[in-house]
Amino acid sequence: MAVIKVQRPKLGIGEKVYFGALIKGFFLTMGHAIKTLRGKSVGADTLHSSGLGVTMQFPEQRWDKEMPEHYRGAPTLVTDEQGRDRCVSCQLCEFICPPKAIKIEPGEIPADDRWNKVEKRPKEFEIDMIRCIYCGMCEEVCPEQAIFLRKDYLITGLKRADMVHNKKKLYEIGGVRVGLVNKWNELK
Missing domain, CATH: 4.10.810 (Virus Scaffolding Protein; Chain A)
Known part of the structure; x- marks a missing residue:
């Protein structure tokens, strides 16, 4: 050649x-x-x-009105209408997260509780917003629709510890989501 x-x-x-x-x-x-x-x-x-x-001009003008429908923002946890955890600690979101930003420590529901058939709920749930790439895979894989991406782009903190959202903060940001939750279904 x-x-x-x-x-x-x-x-x-x-x-x-x-x-x-x-x-x-x-x-x-x-x-x-x-x-x-x-x-x-x-x-x-x-x-x-x-x-x-x-x-x-950012502080006075924001993208809120021009935000596209497909925008993926910060991941949060939500509760159902009665204020119960939707998360069953299946850890699918933790396993599928590409940058490993999610950490879940499962906790058991006491045997005397009415909902002990559910078996687990998160004892600890943390999302490191510095590592998160807002891909939406955690939202897609969640079987109970407990985690979802809200349209928020103003995530700030003065130190690294402020950017690690624990379970309490995630529920506070996420709020309530209406709809059927399989784990609280009496017939299941």
Whole structure:
């Protein structure tokens, strides 16, 4: 088999110095700046901009109204209408989580409890929001619809410990979700 050597094209003097690329970039930037000052910047109307650019002014203006239907936000835990845990500690969400952001410690329901047929509920449930990639796999795999992604993008904390949401915080954020929960079904 014949080997063909391909010669790399030689750079001209302008390409070696790259001064032309700098000048071209400068004129492009100045063109955008002049359009912005005239109030003719592209996209300023759709982003409700201040008129001096297409950047949304974040604390005063938010994406809440323009949020797409398919947006996946922060994962949370929900309770049923009576305030009971929907989670059965099956640990499917923990096993399927690609970045391993979910940690569950199952706990047993006491034998004298009316719902001891359920067998388990989460003793500890933590989601590390720094590790979470908001993929939605935990929501898809949950058999009891106990975990879901809400449309939230304002997850902040002053230290790493603030970004690890425990069971209490997850239930506080998630709230109540209405619908049939198989584990609390009398006929099951």
